[in-house]
Amino acid sequence: MSQSTPELTKPTPRKVVLPRELHPVAWWVWALGMAAAASMTTNPWILLTIVAVAAIVVEFRRGDAPWALSFGFYLWFGLIIVVIRVVFRIIFGGAMGPDDPVLFSLPSIPLPEVARGIELLGDVTLGSVLAGLYDGMRLAALIICVGAANSLANPRQLLASIPPALYEVGTALVVALSVFPQLADSVKRVTKARRLRGEPGKGVSATRRIVIPVLEDALERSMTLAASMDSRGYGRAGDTPLRDRWLTGTLMIVAMIGLAVGSYGFLDGTAPRILAWPMLGIGVLFAVASMWAAGKRVKRTRYRTIRWQFGEYSAVGSGLAVAIGLKFAGAEHVGVMYPPVDSWPELLPVVILIPLIGALPAILTPPALRDEDTMEGE
Amino acid sequence: MNIVELNDVSFAYDDSGPTILTDVNLALFEGELVLVSGRTGSGKSTLLRMFNGLVPHFSGGTLRGDVVLKGESIVGKPPRELADFVGFVPQDPLSSFVGSTVEEELAYGMEQLGLDQQTMRRRVEETLDLLGIAHLRRRSVRALSGGQQQRVAIGAVLTTHPKLLVLDEPTSALDPMAAEDVLATISRLTQDLALTVVIAEHRMERVVPFVDRIAIVENGRVRIGDPAEALIESPVAPPIVELGRLAGWRPLPLSVRDARSQARTNPLTLGKPEPRATHTGECALSARDIVVQYGTKVAVNRVDVNLNRGEVLALMGRNGCGKSSLMWALQGTGRRTGGTVDVDGDDPADLKADEARMLVGLVPQTAADLLYLESVADECAAADQHAGAEAGTTRALLDRLAPGIEQQKHPRDLSEGQRLSLVLAIVLSAEPEVVLLDEPTRGLDYPAKHALAEMLADLAHRRHAIMVSTHDVEFVAQVADRAIVMADGDIVSQGLAADVLAESPAFAPQVSKILGPEWLTIEQVQAARESGASDA
Numbered sequence: 047m048s049q050s051t052p053e054l055t056k057p058t059p060r061k062v063v064l065p066r067e068l069h070p071v072a073w074w075v076w077a078l079g080m081a082a083a084a085s086m087t088t089n090p091w092i093l094l095t096i097v098a099v100a101a102i103v104v105e106f107r108r109g110d111a112p113w114a115l116s117f118g119f120y121l122w123f124g125l126i127i128v129v130i131r132v133v134f135r136i137i138f139g140g141a142m143g144p145d146d147p148v149l150f151s152l153p154s155i156p157l158p159e160v161a162r163g164i165e166l167l168g169d170v171t172l173g174s175v176l177a178g179l180y181d182g183m184r185l186a187a188l189i190i191c192v193g194a195a196n197s198l199a200n201p202r203q204l205l206a207s208i209p210p211a212l213y214e215v216g217t218a219l220v221v222a223l224s225v226f227p228q229l230a231d232s233v234k235r236v237t238k239a240r241r242l243r244g245e246p247g248k249g250v251s252a253t254r255r256i257v258i259p260v261l262e263d264a265l266e267r268s269m270t271l272a273a274s275m276d277s278r279g280y281g282r283a284g285d286t287p288l289r290d291r292w293l294t295g296t297l298m299i300v301a302m303i304g305l306a307v308g309s310y311g312f313l314d315g316t317a318p319r320i321l322a323w324p325m326l327g328i329g330v331l332f333a334v335a336s337m338w339a340a341g342k343r344v345k346r347t348r349y350r351t352i353r354w355q356f357g358e359y360s361a362v363g364s365g366l367a368v369a370i371g372l373k374f375a376g377a378e379h380v381g382v383m384y385p386p387v388d389s390w391p392e393l394l395p396v397v398i399l400i401p402l403i404g405a406l407p408a409i410l411t412p413p414a415l416r417d418e419d420t421m422e423g424e
Numbered sequence: 425m426n427i428v429e430l431n432d433v434s435f436a437y438d439d440s441g442p443t444i445l446t447d448v449n450l451a452l453f454e455g456e457l458v459l460v461s462g463r464t465g466s467g468k469s470t471l472l473r474m475f476n477g478l479v480p481h482f483s484g485g486t487l488r489g490d491v492v493l494k495g496e497s498i499v500g501k502p503p504r505e506l507a508d509f510v511g512f513v514p515q516d517p518l519s520s521f522v523g524s525t526v527e528e529e530l531a532y533g534m535e536q537l538g539l540d541q542q543t544m545r546r547r548v549e550e551t552l553d554l555l556g557i558a559h560l561r562r563r564s565v566r567a568l569s570g571g572q573q574q575r576v577a578i579g580a581v582l583t584t585h586p587k588l589l590v591l592d593e594p595t596s597a598l599d600p601m602a603a604e605d606v607l608a609t610i611s612r613l614t615q616d617l618a619l620t621v622v623i624a625e626h627r628m629e630r631v632v633p634f635v636d637r638i639a640i641v642e643n644g645r646v647r648i649g650d651p652a653e654a655l656i657e658s659p660v661a662p663p664i665v666e667l668g669r670l671a672g673w674r675p676l677p678l679s680v681r682d683a684r685s686q687a688r689t690n691p692l693t694l695g696k697p698e699p700r701a702t703h704t705g706e707c708a709l710s711a712r713d714i715v716v717q718y719g720t721k722v723a724v725n726r727v728d729v730n731l732n733r734g735e736v737l738a739l740m741g742r743n744g745c746g747k748s749s750l751m752w753a754l755q756g757t758g759r760r761t762g763g764t765v766d767v768d769g770d771d772p773a774d775l776k777a778d779e780a781r782m783l784v785g786l787v788p789q790t791a792a793d794l795l796y797l798e799s800v801a802d803e804c805a806a807a808d809q810h811a812g813a814e815a816g817t818t819r820a821l822l823d824r825l826a827p828g829i830e831q832q833k834h835p836r837d838l839s840e841g842q843r844l845s846l847v848l849a850i851v852l853s854a855e856p857e858v859v860l861l862d863e864p865t866r867g868l869d870y871p872a873k874h875a876l877a878e879m880l881a882d883l884a885h886r887r888h889a890i891m892v893s894t895h896d897v898e899f900v901a902q903v904a905d906r907a908i909v910m911a912d913g914d915i916v917s918q919g920l921a922a923d924v925l926a927e928s929p930a931f932a933p934q935v936s937k938i939l940g941p942e943w944l945t946i947e948q949v950q951a952a953r954e955s956g957a958s959d960a
Contacts (some may be wrong), residue, residue: 202524217522224524227566239793241757241777242786243850244810258796262836267519273482274520278581279507279536345538349531350545415562 063357065413067109070199071207072358076103077195079365080404083372084187087383088180091393092372092401093187097124099404100194107407108197109414120193124186131182135174137166146173146388176387206348211340217280221271225264232263282345290339297336304329360410364403371400426451426492427588427620428475433489435470435479444470446644448489452588452622457614458648459631460624462641463659464869465839468624471641472590475622476510477503494587508537511581513591517573521565526557526576529565533584544583551579554616555609570743571602575609582613589613591623595630596867599742599895600930607631626869629662629898629934633679652676660870663898663934666946670953683938692939695955697948705733708767708889709754709784709858715762716749723749725913726763731858731889736880738904738921739893740931746913747893748789751860754891756780767858782811785856789863791847792835800838800846801831807850822849825879841872845879852883859883861892865899877903901925901933901944 077100084096101121108114136152154168201223205216236259243255275281308329311321352358375397376383385391430450436443444467452458462468473479480487481502491498493509503512514520523529530551534544552558555575560568565576574594581589591610595603611634614621625631632638632651639648640658647654652675655665664683668676671692677683709731716724724746731737739747752758754765756772757780765771772780788794797803804818811817822829826845835843844864851859861880865873873896880903884890894900900907904921909931917924925931926941935943943949 202528220524221522224521224566228519235788235790236793238752238757239788239790242755242781242788243794243807244778244781244854255796259793262792270514270516270519271522273478273503274512274514275522276482277476277478277503277507277510277512278522278533279504279584280522282504282507282536347535347538347540347544349528349535349541349548351541 063412065415066357067200067203067352067415068107068198068361068411069207069352069354069358070201070204072354072361073199074195074204076361076365076404076407077191077198079362079367079369080194080401081188081191082369083401083404084184084191086372086376087397088184089383089385089391089397090180090183091391092383092397093180093183095398095401096187096368096404097190099401100191102405103408104194104197106409107411107414109200110416111200113201114197114414117193117197120190120196123193124190127186127189128179128182131178131185132175135178136170146171148172149175173387180385180387203352207351209337209341210346211337213346225268228267229260229264232260236260236263290342294336294339297332297339301329301332301336304332357407357411361407364406364410368401368404371403372397375400425454427454427494428452429490429492430474431490431492433474433487433491435467435474435485435487437483437485439486443644444485445641445646448646450639450646450648452620454587454620455614455618456636457611457621457623457634458637458639459628459635459651460622460639460641461628461658461660464841464867464872466641467644468641469592471639471646472592472622472624473512475588475590476506476512477501478512504536507533507586508584509587511578511584511586511589513574513577513581513589513594515592515594515596517570517577518566520577521573521580524564524566525561526552526563526565526568527561529576529580530583533580537584547583547585551583554582554613555579569602570598571605574598574602574606578606578609578613582617587620589619589621591621591625593624593626593867596626600897601742603627603630626660626867628660629664632662632665651678662870663946664938667935667938667949670946670950680934680937683934687938692949692953694939694943694949694952697942697944697952698955705735705887707731708733709765711754711763711765713763714750714753714760714765716746716753716759717761718759722913724753727910727913727915729754729891729908731891733857733887733889734884735905736884736890736892736903738900738907739891739910740895740897740900740907740924741910741916743895745910747910748862750910751786751862751891751893754858755784755786755860778810781851781854781856783856784858784860785851785854786860787844787847787851787862787864789866791844791864794847794850795835795843798834799832800829800835803835803846803850807853811853811855813853813855818849818853821852822846824882825849826875839872840867841875844868844876848879856888858889858891861890863893863895865894865896873899874902897925897931897933898945900931901935902947 080096080100084093087093101117104117108117148169149172151169152167155166157166202220205219208216233256236256240255304325306329307321308323308326311317311319311325312323379394379397382392382394382397428451430448433445433448434443435445448471460468460471470479470483473483474487474491475493477498479485487499493506498506521529522532527548530548531544534547539547552561555578557572557575557579560572560576565573568576578589578591578594594610595606598606607630610621610623613619623631632655635651637648638651638654638658639646640654642659655661655676655678656669658665661669664678664680665676668683668686671686671690673683673686673690677686707730709729711727711729714724714727714729715722727750729750739750741747749758753760753763754772756765756775757777760773765773767783770783772783775783795803797806800822801819804822805815807818808815822845825848826842829838829842829846835846838846848859848861864876868876877899880890880892884905892903900921906919907921907924908915909917909924917927922944925933925944926936932941933944935945935949939949
């Protein structure tokens with residue numbers, strides 16, 4: 047290193063985007079934005095764009111954890127939904143209008159008098175098949191968007207980011223998450239072992255031979271887990287003054303009353319309006335306050351929380367932009383959003399471009415951590 | 425300074441029932457490593473769980489007397505309030521994990537204590553290094569090997585910087601190498617961290633050389649003392665100690681080195697060991713080219729096995745080397761990708777499960793999976809019915825294997841050894857010629873292992889062909905005629921048990937390490953001494 051460089055040109059800081067895990071809430075907001083957009087339209091072009099965008103982002107930004115591999119399953123699931131919708135339309139037929147062109151005719155199955163008005167098979171029209179197709183595609187796109195969130199967001203981190211007052215609920219869910227694979231293992235093991243005692247027969251006794259050992263196993267395991275959590279400090283009370291506990295309790299009860307009355311007022315149109323929004327508002331306000339009060343006395347910390355940075359904001363922003371953009375664009379082009387089934391669905395550049403905003407996280411968010419990056423020690 | 429004191433402590437699950445521990449007085453010093461030993465069910469676990477309040481807080485029951493931690497009574501305090509002082513590692517690490525990855529697991533205890541992020545991060549890194557698991561940090565805890573899991577479980581309690589570490593049989597599910605690793609780690613902790621460690625352990629032979637004191641739990645009483653003295657009258661003792669007792673060596677040798685030097689200065693006069701009776705009969709099971717494949721992983725790779733009537737074949741190798749896969753494949757109900765098995769002209773895989781079990785019986789690793797009824801009597805009756813045997817057959821078998829088990833007892837309440845006998849009796853009720861046992865020695869103490877060895881010898885004597893997979897070299901030395909060592913799906917060594925054990929220092933039983941390869945077990949030495957005495 048030279049010590050006497052007379053003039054240092056100030057180096058421009060190099061921006062490096064390091065691989066890291068994005069906050070799961072960011073992925074969920076992005077995915078729900080996309081899903082909301084999908085729910086606003088039956089135009090197959092827009093829906094296909096949304097699915098494609100989701101697939102691209104997943105492909106670019108998923109890690110290699112088990113949940114990350116689930117996206118393909120959601121794609122298949124979407125396809126099955128579309129097929130089922132179309133098949134239903136064929137079976138339950140019915141033309142969409144007087145001049146709906148008939149694609150092909152199947153022998154119609156007459157139904158008894160009680161079910162009049164429903165026709166099985168019969169003429170299959172283009173309109174009904176297209177309506178089924180569009181509808182199915184919309185549902186499939188919704189599910190695929192949720193699937194994208196599932197494969198991108200770490201479910202455990204999601205649970206870890208719930209407010210401290212709900213910590214116990216979160217822990218229960220975390221434990222359930224880890225118990226499930228164990229339960230599956232133990233069912234597999236017991237089913238295998240059962241054959242060593244000969245054919246089990248049928249019915250109750252056969253089920254019993256699996257259920258009893260599995261439950262005994264599960265019970266034993268949960269006792270061990272509970273003992274282990276207890277001895278590691280789970281549920282340490284510390285010293286909460288009685289006054290604080292009273293405060294939290296009171297806030298919580300007021301919140302519950304507000305929410306209950308408010309939602310009743312909101313749902314029942316004949317109830318006075320004063321019971322609807324104002325009460326709901328009060329309920330939410332107090333709920334937040336009680337959570338805050340409860341959270342304040344919790345003496346627990348989090349290891350390695352994920353900070354909200356540019357990547358998170360870009361994901362949230364693009365997801366919301368797609369939903370809001372399509373809402374406004376759709377209001378002006380209702381015919382494009384819900385295309386009639388008797389003509390080719392319209393392809394309008396504006397409404398196709400808006401969902402493409404959702405693809406930005408594929409570039410703007412940091413890449414996901416992969417296991418091979420952490421294997422250098424082996 | 426005493427870190428823990430038990431003053432006149434008695435414990436019973438209910439007031440009318442028997443006391444588990446009676447008038448226990450015990451004081452542990454700072455920085456010492458104490459081994460708690462005793463027979464299964466003697467109250468070892470109860471004693472360990474008192475140190476952090478799990479007994480009586482979690483177990484129920486009545487505790488009398490006083491438990492003092494660092495000068496303060498903890499009676500009435502729940503375990504969670506002691507989490508920063510006592511680290512408790514339960515027997516099965518996997519079912520005690522709360523986090524999903526190694527790092528999360530290590531941080532969990534600190535999160536509960538409310539430490540700040542920087543401290544947590546620093547301690548996690550320190551602990552990862554201390555236990556040599558830094559490369560596993562992001563791994564899922566479920567994907568680790570048994571030894572790694574155990575080290576993570578230890579790390580998870582160390583991060584809260586406890587003064588006392590309590591370990592309940594940390595190596596009972598590990599293969600010898602992994603067990604050695606974990607125990608070496610533990611002994612290093614006592615050196616590096618000045619931690620007081622209390623450990624309960626079945627495999628005493630591996631811990632005894634480096635413990636400071638031994639607490640022996642027997643009939644509800646606890647006595648503690650210097651290892652060499654305490655072991656003179658211990659109900660459970662490693663072979664080395666038994667040899668020392670037999671030879672009258674004082675002080676009792678605790679390590680192979682000690683014993684060798686004792687043997688030099690105070691030699692045992694022994695003749696030649698009696699040649700082992702080989703009772704190999706005709707071939708009962710012959711397997712060719714067995715392949716077991718899971719996805720792309722080849723668990724068993726073209727293995728040939730012959731199993732003869734009247735012999736006990738030991739199957740050894742580290743965890744995950746394909747032992748269980750091979751056994752299940754031979755039994756016929758497990759997965760088999762290739763190869764043939766011939767038992768009396770039939771391949772069990774071609775038969776229905778009902779018929780396969782009449783040819784080959786298998787006692788699986790978790791034997792309790794086979795049990796589903798409320799009493800021993802019900803289980804026996806169901807087994808008779810399944811096997812189409814006469815009523816009482818299974819019970820008679822059970823009585824031969826382990827006499828005197830109460831009919832009305834719940835199978836879950838039996839000791840490990842008794843439960844194993846019950847499952848073995850159920851398997852035998854179908855009268856299979858070939859009996860396979862997968863890791864039956866897990867969780868058995870020395871006397872129970874001895875009983876199992878006698879059971880197997882008796883079955884072999886009745887012309888059954890027996891194959892038993894185990895990690896326990898001492899058990900192999902005791903019971904096996906032939907041995908096979910597997911590694912990574914292949915057979916790497918096979919032959920007479922004595923030869924296989926003598927071939928590799930890792931597999932040599934303690935007696936051969938001291939007296940030479942021709943001696944395998946205490947029984948041999950004893951027999952030679954007796955015949956030597958009668959000759960003289």
